[in-house]
Amino acid sequence: MSMFSITVPASTANLGPGFDSAGLALNLYLTLHVEKSEQWEFVHQSVHLPPASKASDHLIYQTAEKTANIYHSQLSPCKVIVESDIPLARGLGSSASAIIAGIELANHVCELSLSIEEKLRIATDIEGHPDNVAASLYGGLVITSQLPSGEIEVFQKNDTNxxxxxxxxxxxxxxxxxxxxxxxxxxxxxxxxxxxxxxxxxxxxxxxxxxxxxxxxxxxxxxxxxxxxxxxxxxxxxxxxxxxxxxxxxxxxxxxxxxxxxxxxxxxxxxxxxxxxxxxxxxxxxxxxxxxxxxxxxxxxxxxx
Missing domain, CATH: 3.30.70.890 (GHMP kinase, C-terminal domain)
Known part of the structure; x- marks a missing residue:
């Protein structure tokens, strides 16, 4: 596995009355630099991030492991350098971006070839609702609806004006x-x-x-x-x-x-x-x-x- 990076945008959710269903992707980013290693290690390089916890306690790793387990795959250990522009616990989707990053990490390391719909379903199961995770995954303005069947319908609009x-x-x-x-x-x-x-x-x-x-x-x-x-x-x-x-x-x-x-x-x-x-x-x-x-x-x- 060669080195690679993952970039995930921040997001804002609700937009007022679009409670738990609407989100916008914003140009603040969570970035992971990943390389093969002998053991899992996370290194944080941002004033917005706390000191790195051990891998098993890290949300990105936990998400990656859960994603790999769903598809009966084994995660190879990596060193992950994490940079972030997204402040924590401020309503800008910091946890949602970490969840998407974890899914993308597992998708690449385990060569899962997940569709964007599969990524959204996993992220929604973890986050509880699709608004922030859908925006960070798709980009743009995203309006979502999770149907009683569990299927998630998505409307996306990009507008730079x-x-x-x-x-x-x-x-x-x-x-x-x-x-x-x-x-x-x-x-x-x-x-x-x-x-x-x-x-x-x-x-x-x-x-x-x-x-x-x-x-x-x-x-x-x-x-x-x-x-x-x-x-x-x-x-x-x-x-x-x-x-x-x-x-x-x-x-x-x-x-x-x-x-x-x-x-x-x-x-x-x-x-x-x-x-x-x-x-x-x-x-x-x-x-x-x-x-x-x-x-x-x-x-x-x-x-x-």
Missing amino acids: LDFIVYIPVVELKTEDARKVLPEQFTRNEAAKASAVANVMFSAFVSGNYELAGRLMQEDLFHEPYRSSLIPNYAEIREEAKIAGAYGTVISGAGPTMISITSSGKGMEVAEHLEKLLPSHKVNVLKLDTNGSRVNLDAVKHNSK
Whole structure:
């Protein structure tokens, strides 16, 4: 097995009313440099990553091993150097990108030749829902539905005419904590109203009516009303981003990061306006990643520091 690398984009999920079904791939990346070794070893090279754990405790390895076991294959030991632009526990799909990376690792090392549909099914089983993992796998805007049969239907749209501004606070928010504040169930009337908002929002997104999409993003009834109190400066960010020219602003995934959409080229203006008001946040302008996860078989040797 020659050296290779794996690149997986970050993601934002929900986009407001698209709860647990919609995601966008963003141009922050998790990158693995892989080479054959006598034993499994992970080396972390990023301020966003904690010290590397032993292989058996590493999410990427656990995912790779599970994938190999599904297909009755044996993982050959590797040294894996991990780099990441994706902050942990901020609502930018760090765990989803690690899961996709683990599947890609097993797919290449074990020569499984998995289809993208098989990769998505494995990732969804591990993650619990397909929104973030589908975006990191496919790239672009991805809307998914897992049917009662277990089959996952996917709609994908690539559009480079948007900027995405993320507001990343210093605090972390675990997804499980953000889920605890959500209601266990909705009445039929509540579900109908929330679904109607999502239907119009996605129709606007797909048709390119981003002003309408932005307005409907901010009318979510599934999760944002319950999570808003957990998000630092939630109301201020939404209001000031709108003043600066954003179409709409929502919680990124489970939070605490928030994300705005605006027309291409407008993002820096919005970011500069918000940076002055949010000294405790890191404000970045991002673009849509349209490639999804990818494996580079011609990786140049990467020396660990």
